[in-house]
Amino acid sequence: xxxxxxxxxxxxxxxxxxxxxxxxxxxxxxxxxxxxxxxxxxxxxxxxxxxxxxxxxxxxxxxxxxxxxxxxxxxxxxxxxxxxxxxxxxxxxxxxxxxxxxxxxxxxxxxxxxxxxxxxxxxxxxxxxxxxxxxxxxxxxxxxxxxxxxxxxxxxxxxxxxxxxxxxxxxxxxxxxxxxxxxxxxxxxxxxxxxxxxxxxxxxxxxxxxxxxxxxxxxxxxxxxxxxxxxxxxxxxxxxxxxxxxxxxxxxxxxxxxxxxxxxxxxxxxxxxxxxxxxxxxxxxxxxxxxxxxxxxxxxxxxxxxxxxxxxxxxxxxxxxxxxxxxxxxxxxxxxxxxxxxxxxxxxxxxxxxxxxxxxxxxxxxxxxxxxxxxxxxxxxxxxxxxxxxxxxxxxxxxx
Amino acid sequence: xxxxxxxxxxxxxxxxxxxxxxxxxxxxxxxxxxxxxxxxxxxxxxxxxxxxxxxxxxxxxxxxxxxxxxxxxxxxxxxxxxxxxxxxxxxxxxxxxxxxxxxxxxxxxxxxxxxxxxxxxxxxxxxxxxxxxxxxxxxxxxxxxxxxxxxxxxxxxxxxxxxxxxxxxxxxxxxxxxxxxxxxxxxxxxxxxxxxxxxxxxxxxxxxxxxxxxxxxxxxxxxxxxxxxxxxxxxxxxxxxxxxxxxxxxxxxxxxxxxxxxxx
Numbered sequence: 001x002x003x004x005x006x007x008x009x010x011x012x013x014x015x016x017x018x019x020x021x022x023x024x025x026x027x028x029x030x031x032x033x034x035x036x037x038x039x040x041x042x043x044x045x046x047x048x049x050x051x052x053x054x055x056x057x058x059x060x061x062x063x064x065x066x067x068x069x070x071x072x073x074x075x076x077x078x079x080x081x082x083x084x085x086x087x088x089x090x091x092x093x094x095x096x097x098x099x100x101x102x103x104x105x106x107x108x109x110x111x112x113x114x115x116x117x118x119x120x121x122x123x124x125x126x127x128x129x130x131x132x133x134x135x136x137x138x139x140x141x142x143x144x145x146x147x148x149x150x151x152x153x154x155x156x157x158x159x160x161x162x163x164x165x166x167x168x169x170x171x172x173x174x175x176x177x178x179x180x181x182x183x184x185x186x187x188x189x190x191x192x193x194x195x196x197x198x199x200x201x202x203x204x205x206x207x208x209x210x211x212x213x214x215x216x217x218x219x220x221x222x223x224x225x226x227x228x229x230x231x232x233x234x235x236x237x238x239x240x241x242x243x244x245x246x247x248x249x250x251x252x253x254x255x256x257x258x259x260x261x262x263x264x265x266x267x268x269x270x271x272x273x274x275x276x277x278x279x280x281x282x283x284x285x286x287x288x289x290x291x292x293x294x295x296x297x298x299x300x301x302x303x304x305x306x307x308x309x310x311x312x313x314x315x316x317x318x319x320x321x322x323x324x325x326x327x328x329x330x331x332x333x334x335x336x337x338x339x340x341x342x343x344x345x346x347x348x349x350x351x352x353x354x355x356x357x358x359x360x361x362x363x364x365x366x367x368x369x370x371x372x373x374x375x376x377x378x379x380x381x382x383x384x385x386x387x388x389x390x391x392x393x394x395x396x397x398x399x400x
Numbered sequence: 401x402x403x404x405x406x407x408x409x410x411x412x413x414x415x416x417x418x419x420x421x422x423x424x425x426x427x428x429x430x431x432x433x434x435x436x437x438x439x440x441x442x443x444x445x446x447x448x449x450x451x452x453x454x455x456x457x458x459x460x461x462x463x464x465x466x467x468x469x470x471x472x473x474x475x476x477x478x479x480x481x482x483x484x485x486x487x488x489x490x491x492x493x494x495x496x497x498x499x500x501x502x503x504x505x506x507x508x509x510x511x512x513x514x515x516x517x518x519x520x521x522x523x524x525x526x527x528x529x530x531x532x533x534x535x536x537x538x539x540x541x542x543x544x545x546x547x548x549x550x551x552x553x554x555x556x557x558x559x560x561x562x563x564x565x566x567x568x569x570x571x572x573x574x575x576x577x578x579x580x581x582x583x584x585x586x587x588x589x590x591x592x593x594x595x596x597x598x599x600x601x602x603x604x605x606x607x608x609x610x611x612x613x614x615x616x617x618x619x620x621x622x623x624x625x626x627x628x629x630x631x632x633x634x635x636x637x638x639x640x641x642x643x644x645x646x647x648x649x650x651x652x653x654x655x656x657x658x659x660x661x662x663x664x
Binding site: 015016017018019020021023024025163164169170173176177180181182183184279280281282283285288290292293294295296 | 454455456457458459460461462465469472477478479501502503504505506507508528529530531533534551552553554555556557558561565576579580581
């Protein structure tokens with residue numbers, strides 16, 4: 001069997017590294033997903049939800065002041081911050097929760113780091129009348145108390161996870177344990193282009209709407225495709241959603257920006273593509289942050305959404321093949337760019353998206369003024385405002 | 401036939417079910433694990449399953465999760481576990497089977513690990529999250545080194561898949577008794593005997609049952625129809641409860657003897 005005809009493989013990455021109990025459920029999903037998602041009825045229902053509920057298509061905004069300030073490429077922002085619940089996450093959860101309903105699974109579980117995917121899943125479950133339970137690391141429950149309240153308000157049950165590092169990776173572990181236990185009745189709604197096959201493919205397909213819209217919007221506004229795409233990468237779903245419809249367009253450069261945290265050399269970062277090695281985590285082979293003995297590191301980033309020690313397997317493949325390049329932005333530059341975009345364009349970006357802005361600020365001045373840069377603004381930053389206020393206050397008192 | 405095969409064949413001939421205790425290597429440290437394994441062997445264990453700790457053990461319940469965390473805190477690595485096997489091998493006759501997660505074994509390299517495991521005398525390897533579709537090179541490397549890659553099957557395994565698993569497994573088939581994680585349960589899974597009988601219909605391979613077994617009564621029940629019964633969390637609980645190695649060895653030894661008596 002060649003790599004090409006093995007479903008769920010992206011070069012050497014992907015696959016299905018799971019306990020035996022899960023195999024049958026993944027096979028069921030692998031069969032149900034194409035059948036249901038390609039049916040006219042499902043397609044029409046999802047398209048309708050995306051348009052009338054999630055607020056799609058999201059706008060493409062020309063960032064005039066940022067373009068003038070940086071003095072290079074023309075910069076456009078794809079405004080996923082304008083989607084319902086404030087980020088691209090809703091695209092995926094509407095697709096998956098609708099799929100769960102078509103499959104007859106009334107109970108949906110999800111993991112969440114900072115709470116964005118949890119809130120989005122709770123939202124979709126409220127809308128579609130599904131039972132929703134969310135696993136969240138104990139530390140994140142404390143740090144993101146408001147999102148816990150939001151999920152509960154939306155009717156979800158939140159389970160704090162106290163094992164391991166008590167963060168996102170442990171929330172995923174616990175969700176997988178729940179799934180193993182309630183395999184016959186439960187749908188696991190994974191939040192990014194990661195996990196065992198068919199999740200990386202399925203989540204990518206549900207997020208492709210970002211790139212499909214952006215591609216058409218660029219053609220409408222500029223009459224041509226952009227030269228560079230920039231998106232932040234944690235698990236990698238917003239980046240994959242933007243990149244994928246452009247993969248065949250060889251002249252479009254694709255750049256993913258990972259979290260360098262306190263710096264790659266500090267070991268406290270979330271940059272699996274830039275500093276990880278090939279390994280197996282959460283049901284997939286991909287690039288992961290792992291020590292020589294095969295133990296997984298705790299990731300670190302000022303942005304909880306990028307605080308993950310693995311990455312979607314298709315990104316690992318795009319890196320190896322050279323089709324996409326991956327760079328990093330650290331906590332400080334993300335924080336600066338959070339403020340920068342707020343002041344320049346009147347858009348408060350999510351701290352995750354601020355990493356993409358940070359790299360764009362270093363690249364744009366080096367490009368010619370004819371060049372077009374498209375940045376995925378994956379989410380809005382209201383959720384980060386209290387944290388940023390504290391960080392800026394700490395920075396100021398440190399400098400006096 | 402390897403050490404696992406002969407051990408289970410001999411027991412089958414006597415009409416006896418194998419007692420397979422599990423513990424996590426390095427919980428709370430490797431010298432204690434060595435003492436515990438020797439005590440288990442002495443108390444009547446037929447085959448011993450030694451867990452290799454991993455940071456993200458997705459198939460484990462709280463008891464074994466905590467034991468993995470303790471083992472990692474004491475600095476346990478796969479190389480350390482192999483040194484433990486090297487120390488144990490000349491002292492006991494029972495087959496020693498490692499149980500762990502793909503990333504830890506693969507980090508060492510498939511062939512490197514297989515050769516190192518052969519050198520110290522590992523008899524079998526169970527990898528929780530490595531189905532045969534993904535584990536080709538790893539399983540082939542083990543077989544080349546005369547180590548049995550033991551595969552798992554579960555209540556959700558389809559008939560056609562079961563036929564593939566019994567074909568590919570070596571030593572025995574590890575049947576996961578329930579849909580869930582490891583850990584003691586009050587009730588045994590329903591339909592377990594029928595499930596094992598179904599496997600017997602299609603294969604001669606020994607079938608050992610694990611997950612959820614914790615009492616002599618449950619083990620005796622499984623002993624009526626399976627080739628082996630794995631008990632893990634109940635033993636790990638005893639290790640956790642003991643404040644020093646001495647009492648841990650004593651209580652584990654006593655409990656293993658009770659479990660084995662239930663099978664005689």
